[in-house]
Amino acid sequence: MINRDKFFIDGRWVKPAGSGTIDVHSPSTEEVLARIPQGNAADVDAAVSAARRAFDGWSSTPPAKRAEYVLKIHEGLKARAGEIADTISKEMGMPIKLSQRIQAGSPIAIFGLYAKMLGEFAFEERVGNSLVVREPIGVVAAITPWNYPLHQIALKVAPAIAAGCTVVLKPSEVAPLNAFLLAEVIEAAGLPAGVFNLVTGFGPVVGEAMVAHPQVDMVSFTGSTAAGKRVSEIASKTVKRVALELGGKSAAVVLDDADMAAAVKGVVTNCYLNSGQTCTAHTRMLVPESRYGEAAKIAAEVAKAFKVGDPMADGTTLGPLASAVQRERVVKYIKKGIEEGAELLAGGADRPAGMDKGYYVQPTVFGKVKPGSTIEQEEIFGPVLSIVTYKDEEDAIRIANGTPYGLAGGVWSTNEERAQKVARRLRTGQVDINGGPFNMLAPFGGYKQSGNGREAGKYGLEEFLEYKSMQFRPAPKAA
Ligand code: NAD
Numbered sequence: 001m002i003n004r005d006k007f008f009i010d011g012r013w014v015k016p017a018g019s020g021t022i023d024v025h026s027p028s029t030e031e032v033l034a035r036i037p038q039g040n041a042a043d044v045d046a047a048v049s050a051a052r053r054a055f056d057g058w059s060s061t062p063p064a065k066r067a068e069y070v071l072k073i074h075e076g077l078k079a080r081a082g083e084i085a086d087t088i089s090k091e092m093g094m095p096i097k098l099s100q101r102i103q104a105g106s107p108i109a110i111f112g113l114y115a116k117m118l119g120e121f122a123f124e125e126r127v128g129n130s131l132v133v134r135e136p137i138g139v140v141a142a143i144t145p146w147n148y149p150l151h152q153i154a155l156k157v158a159p160a161i162a163a164g165c166t167v168v169l170k171p172s173e174v175a176p177l178n179a180f181l182l183a184e185v186i187e188a189a190g191l192p193a194g195v196f197n198l199v200t201g202f203g204p205v206v207g208e209a210m211v212a213h214p215q216v217d218m219v220s221f222t223g224s225t226a227a228g229k230r231v232s233e234i235a236s237k238t239v240k241r242v243a244l245e246l247g248g249k250s251a252a253v254v255l256d257d258a259d260m261a262a263a264v265k266g267v268v269t270n271c272y273l274n275s276g277q278t279c280t281a282h283t284r285m286l287v288p289e290s291r292y293g294e295a296a297k298i299a300a301e302v303a304k305a306f307k308v309g310d311p312m313a314d315g316t317t318l319g320p321l322a323s324a325v326q327r328e329r330v331v332k333y334i335k336k337g338i339e340e341g342a343e344l345l346a347g348g349a350d351r352p353a354g355m356d357k358g359y360y361v362q363p364t365v366f367g368k369v370k371p372g373s374t375i376e377q378e379e380i381f382g383p384v385l386s387i388v389t390y391k392d393e394e395d396a397i398r399i400a401n402g403t404p405y406g407l408a409g410g411v412w413s414t415n416e417e418r419a420q421k422v423a424r425r426l427r428t429g430q431v432d433i434n435g436g437p438f439n440m441l442a443p444f445g446g447y448k449q450s451g452n453g454r455e456a457g458k459y460g461l462e463e464f465l466e467y468k469s470m471q472f473r474p475a476p477k478a479a
Pocket of ligand 1: 143144145146147148152170171172173201202203204206207208211222223224225227228230231244245246247248278279379381407445446450451
């Protein structure tokens, strides 16, 4: 049992103001794995004050010097990669092999990338008679979810501190242990006191106190659309900049000329990554009416081949969901799909055979899902794929764009030009063509109710910068 009883504030491990704690449960055994402090507004105030005090010094530290610290954090994380992957698999359930590559590999890469970018980024340019400079926005409140916990933290903390901002982080209370590891790495890297601060607790208490705090200049939030709306509302009172990375209901459009076997395998695998707990998951597969039978058969076969099991066991390809709440929610949606008359092609609402403990659900595929039905419109956040049929390309584009979300999508076709044409018409922040892999240098974020702003690459750094323009008139010549 891990017991974390301190916050990292002002470069030191300090006792929380209150005495409340939060239990962290193992998704595979349901047992209590760890205990963390339940912060309150006084803890937030201490962390924000430390970040405020550190801002002047850090923001005026030359970028090359800041890059040295970011690189040290990258190296510190790299040295603890195994422990990070292990911790995240245990707290949120991703199979260990995938966790090593994604949950540990990605944050390490992100810190490395921003260290390098600081050497290349143009913080100023001349525009006519103006000098336009990019300056750090100030104190950043970073609030993150549990599904790719350290990746989402890294996408905020690395560019924010690279930009010269100071940060208060509140990680998800569901998978918070990785954030403590990051704080230890940051402490060992010798980052000046107050540049990075960690407070844990519940969203409506710690999160809202951060968002409301008058000394916070920007909120960078990743999580559900419902919480994102609340964050925007509170932040508006002090006119903070708000960057939101929210939910999605992404569609993969399989065109009639696609290699159906490759496309379906690609979509199911995308949808089930991290047990379907991926904001960009392609959870709706749109196929031409004429090819439905073929697509349905392949999808069911691919789904049934997933091996559900203990995330730490060899050969597991689908771990449990992260929490009891999440399991309940996903099971409810599976029942809803059946109730709404969708064709159940694989899986279902019962526990996977032989798995009486743990937050497991069966890899599920629904066919003939009606556009506009609940499971076609709402984010499920579990391994549940909906196959929807379309009449022609226009119909496919209409269905793909027919939700309040606009995070991601895919197009499958043997004709790349045709695929690109369709991709341009999808109202989403990213589109993968024929399963194009994630690119950390490309902007990441959503249209519509999937959020505001972009993370990753140079776009992610720009999020944390303000513009200042200085206008010059030639100085009068001395007499
Ligand atoms: P969540 O909204 O419940 O929680 C996210 C974070 O916000 C947590 O730290 C939580 O404590 C905090 N929070 C909750 N209520 C808050 C409030 N009122 N004020 C301030 N903070 C609050 O989401 P979750 O269940 O942790 O994560 C799953 C959701 O995140 C899904 O909807 C998923 O699509 C989304 N997500 C989006 C992206 C993206 O980049 N677009 C990435 C990952 C996850």
